[in-house]
Amino acid sequence: MTNIISTHQLTRTFGKFIAVNAITFEVREGEIFGFLGANGAGKTTALKILTGLLSPSSGSATVAGFDVKKQPEQIKRRIGYMSQKFSLYEDLTVRENIRLYGGIYGLKMSEIKSKTAILLEKLQITEEADKLVGSLPLGWKQKLAFSVALLHEPKIVFLDEPTSGVDPLTRRQFWELIYEAAANGVTLMVTTHYMDEAEYCDRVSIMVSGKIEALDTPRAMKASFGAEDMDEVFRKLARGV
Amino acid sequence: MNRFAAFINKEFRHILRDRRTLLILFGMPVMQVLLFGFVLTNEIKNAAIAVLDPSKDSESIALVNKLTSSGYFRLEKNLTSAEDLEPAFCTGKIKMAVVFPDNFSPKLQTGEAQLQLIGDASDPNTATTLVNYANAIVADFQQEKTRASDITHNLPLITVQSRMRYNPEQKGAFNFVPGVMTLILMLVSAMMTSITIAREKELGTMEVLLVSPLKPIQIILGKTAPYLALSFLNAVVVVLLGIVVFGMPMSGSVLLLAAECLLYMFVALSLGIFISTRAKDQMTAMFMSALGLMMPTMLLSGFIFPRESMPLPLQVIGNAIPATWFNPIVKGIMIKGVGLEVLWKETLVLGGMAVFFLGLSMRNFKDRL
Numbered sequence: 001m002t003n004i005i006s007t008h009q010l011t012r013t014f015g016k017f018i019a020v021n022a023i024t025f026e027v028r029e030g031e032i033f034g035f036l037g038a039n040g041a042g043k044t045t046a047l048k049i050l051t052g053l054l055s056p057s058s059g060s061a062t063v064a065g066f067d068v069k070k071q072p073e074q075i076k077r078r079i080g081y082m083s084q085k086f087s088l089y090e091d092l093t094v095r096e097n098i099r100l101y102g103g104i105y106g107l108k109m110s111e112i113k114s115k116t117a118i119l120l121e122k123l124q125i126t127e128e129a130d131k132l133v134g135s136l137p138l139g140w141k142q143k144l145a146f147s148v149a150l151l152h153e154p155k156i157v158f159l160d161e162p163t164s165g166v167d168p169l170t171r172r173q174f175w176e177l178i179y180e181a182a183a184n185g186v187t188l189m190v191t192t193h194y195m196d197e198a199e200y201c202d203r204v205s206i207m208v209s210g211k212i213e214a215l216d217t218p219r220a221m222k223a224s225f226g227a228e229d230m231d232e233v234f235r236k237l238a239r240g241v
Numbered sequence: 242m243n244r245f246a247a248f249i250n251k252e253f254r255h256i257l258r259d260r261r262t263l264l265i266l267f268g269m270p271v272m273q274v275l276l277f278g279f280v281l282t283n284e285i286k287n288a289a290i291a292v293l294d295p296s297k298d299s300e301s302i303a304l305v306n307k308l309t310s311s312g313y314f315r316l317e318k319n320l321t322s323a324e325d326l327e328p329a330f331c332t333g334k335i336k337m338a339v340v341f342p343d344n345f346s347p348k349l350q351t352g353e354a355q356l357q358l359i360g361d362a363s364d365p366n367t368a369t370t371l372v373n374y375a376n377a378i379v380a381d382f383q384q385e386k387t388r389a390s391d392i393t394h395n396l397p398l399i400t401v402q403s404r405m406r407y408n409p410e411q412k413g414a415f416n417f418v419p420g421v422m423t424l425i426l427m428l429v430s431a432m433m434t435s436i437t438i439a440r441e442k443e444l445g446t447m448e449v450l451l452v453s454p455l456k457p458i459q460i461i462l463g464k465t466a467p468y469l470a471l472s473f474l475n476a477v478v479v480v481l482l483g484i485v486v487f488g489m490p491m492s493g494s495v496l497l498l499a500a501e502c503l504l505y506m507f508v509a510l511s512l513g514i515f516i517s518t519r520a521k522d523q524m525t526a527m528f529m530s531a532l533g534l535m536m537p538t539m540l541l542s543g544f545i546f547p548r549e550s551m552p553l554p555l556q557v558i559g560n561a562i563p564a565t566w567f568n569p570i571v572k573g574i575m576i577k578g579v580g581l582e583v584l585w586k587e588t589l590v591l592g593g594m595a596v597f598f599l600g601l602s603m604r605n606f607k608d609r610l
Contacts, residue, residue: 051452073454081452085445091258092251103247104453158452 004029004156004187005050009059012045019045021210022059027156027189032182034198034218035191036234037207043191044160046207050189051158052076064155077105080149084161087145090134094125097133098148105152119147139170146177156187164193175200195231204230206237213237244455248463255437256467265433270425270475274482277417288371289317291335293326298346304356304382308339313374326359336361337371349386418483419571420544423505423564425479427538429472430506432530434465434513439526442517458603465510472509476502480575492578498571501588505567507595509534512563515602538564566590 005027012020020042027033037043048054050063052072060067066074081087088097095116102112120126123143125136133141142162149157159178163171175197178188190201198204198218205215214221214237218230227233256262290308294301308314317335320326329335340357348354358375360368441447441464450460480498483489512534520526539545541555542564548556559565566587573579573587581588 053448053451073456076452076454079452081449083445083448085448087446087449089251089255089446090444092254096251096254100247100251101453103250104244104450104455106244106454 002029003027004065005061005063005189007050007059007061010046010049010056010061011058012042012049012054013057018210020049020056023207023210023212024059025205025212025215027187028203029155029187030182030185031202032178032188032190032200034201034204035189035207036198036204037191041207042210043207047158047160047189047191051079051081077152078155080152080154080157082145082149082157082159082162084164086141088133088141088148091132093130093132094120094136094144095129097144098151101148102151107152115151119151123147138166139173142166142170142174143177146174146181150181150186154186156189157181159188159190161191161193163197171197195229195234198230198234206234208237245459245463248455248459249466252437252463252467256471262433266429266471266475267478269428270421270478271482273421273425274418274479275486277421278482278487286312287315288313288336288367289334290314290371291318291320291326291329291338292316292341293320293323293338294341294345295343296341296345298344300346300349300386301341304341304379305339307382308375308378311374311378313371313378330359330361333361336367337375339375415489415572415576417544418479418487418489419568419575420542422476422479422502422571423542423544423567424535424538425475426472426502426506426567427509427534427564429468429475430465430509431513431516431534432527434468434510435516435520435526435530436523437468438464438514438517439520439523442520443522461514461603465514469506469510472506473499473502476506483575489575490578491575493574494580497580498574501567501570501574501584501591504588504591504595505563505570508563508591508598511595511598511602515598515605518602518605537562541565542568544568563591563594566594 003026006025008024009022010020010024011018011022023042023046035043035047045054049056049068050061052063052068052075055069055072060069062068063075064078066078068075089100092100098116098119099112102115107115116129120129123140125140125144128136128140133144136144146157146159146162163174166174171194178190178200182188190197192198201218203215203217204221205212207213214225214233216224221233222228222230225233225236227236256266292305294305305316309316314337318325318329320329320338323340326338326340329338338357338359340359342348342355345354356379358372358379360372362368438447438461441450447460451457455463476499480489480491484491513530516529516533517526520529537558541548541551541559542562543559544564548559548565551559570584570587570591573584577583
């Protein structure tokens with residue numbers, strides 16, 4: 001397996017504060033990588049560097065084969081992103097949102113049309129295509145947002161707490177979409193607060209105060225910490241309990 | 242499909258789908274022009290006056306008729322004694338009183354006629370204007386008398402010559418149409434822009450846009466271009482309303498006016514972008530633009546209150562406000578018909594402001610978002 005993300009001593013400081021402290025890790029192509037950490041641990045800063053929004057203070061990182069410092073534009077074209085806040089426009093219809101993101105990512109009009117049809121069919125919302133997104137139930141919106149993030153066939157999708165504030169059933173359904181994307185060869189980097197979701201990942205890393213303190217499969221991590229579940233691992237590491 | 246076109250398309254949909262935005266964009270300019278036009282006017286029309294006329298002879302009645310038929314004054318009250326003056330003013334029913342002497346007609350013949358014009362100086366501007374108007378009418382009356390009879394020798398001939406340049410009728414429209422223009426363009430270009438960018442930040446869609454292949458400059462342009470187009474449309478509406486409804490002239494070059502409007506809009510837009518880089522949500526953006534831009538534009542630019550009568554510190558602050566420089570440009574072009582040979586200084590200041598604020602907000606945009 002090749003690495004789609006690899007970082008080496010990646011560091012970002014804000015004045016004297018070290019938000020990301022010399023992290024080195026790899027994400028393999030096609031895996032679901034859980035990126036965990038308490039609030040303020042440095043996850044968001046690390047994600048911003050990997051998505052080309054922030055440049056690192058020192059160290060290096062490549063995403064999809066491109067250097068985050070020198071080729072952020074190349075990276076942006078090849079990644080998808082879905083934030084914890086809802087990332088579609090509620091005052092646009094389903095179809096208009098799809099057209100907008102397709103357009104922003106440089107898809108041709110004909111491509112957008114055919115992809116829209118497929119996407120609507122897959123999510124079974126063809127009848128709602130011309131309704132405002134704001135009128136859809138939250139679960140549908142989340143799925144739609146994820147599908148839109150996949151529209152331009154990115155190699156890797158960053159999901160920043162995609163399921164916060166969603167009910168357990170919808171979360172479960174959402175994870176099925178994530179699995180499906182992974183099965184199609186897309187790499188997924190997911191941050192989450194829900195420790196049960198960490199169990200769904202192929203591998204997880206846990207960040208504490210800017211450093212990656214643990215990185216392994218959930219099973220191996222539980223074994224090495226002698227923990228029942230990921231929640232216990234997380235508490236032992238992140239909160240020092 | 243072009244990335245940028247897709248983005249602009251979306252922006253227009255936001256605007257057209259939001260009734261509040263539409264109302265502000267198209268209702269506001271019309272409402273403001275009409276409101277300012279009919280309410281906030283310096284013109285004197287039908288000002289209520291009282292007359293104390295003990296003589297009640299043909300001449301005094303003729304003079305009162307002349308005053309009231311001018312259209313400036315309306316006879317509210319006939320007073321019978323000097324004691325009635327005070328209450329009439331106090332109740333605020335009258336703005337000016339005209340007091341005749343006894344035996345007005347005979348005294349007129351001998352040149353001893355004294356006429357008192359008493360203004361309500363609690364509103365000094367209006368009082369001065371009213372007294373000046375009345376003075377002019379009285380002088381006119383005297384001249385007619387002189388011509389009618391041959392007794393030129395003993396009449397005190399006070400000919401009040403007041404001539405107002407550029408605005409002979411002192412039309413309020415000449416002042417407020419340019420003023421409303423500075424206000425509306427600031428409102429749409431700066432306030433609406435800052436709110437719409439802050440909205441993307443608040444909703445979290447800005448992150449998604451920034452992660453996309455769109456460049457920051459494309460995002461800014463895409464967000465502002467529709468508003469630029471709409472404010473330009475607004476400027477046209479305001480100018481047309483001024484000309485059609487309030488009889489403003491268009492003495493100078495329309496093309497120059499359009500270019501100056503664009504320049505002013507650029508300054509306003511960059512201010513809007515600057516505010517949106519600071520504000521986290523729509524509410525903050527709105528308050529920052531309302532207090533930081535709209536209020537000074539309205540109060541300090543000389544639109545409503547003359548800058549000459551402001552304390553020095555406020556005059557200095559007023560210099561930093563784009564409207565202070567844009568206002569004379571609009572007046573110069575529309576009323577006086579002058580061009581860049583006169584307005585180059587104001588234009589240069591606006592240009593400098595555009596470069597400065599645009600640079601500042603671009604730097605901020607990169608740092609903050």
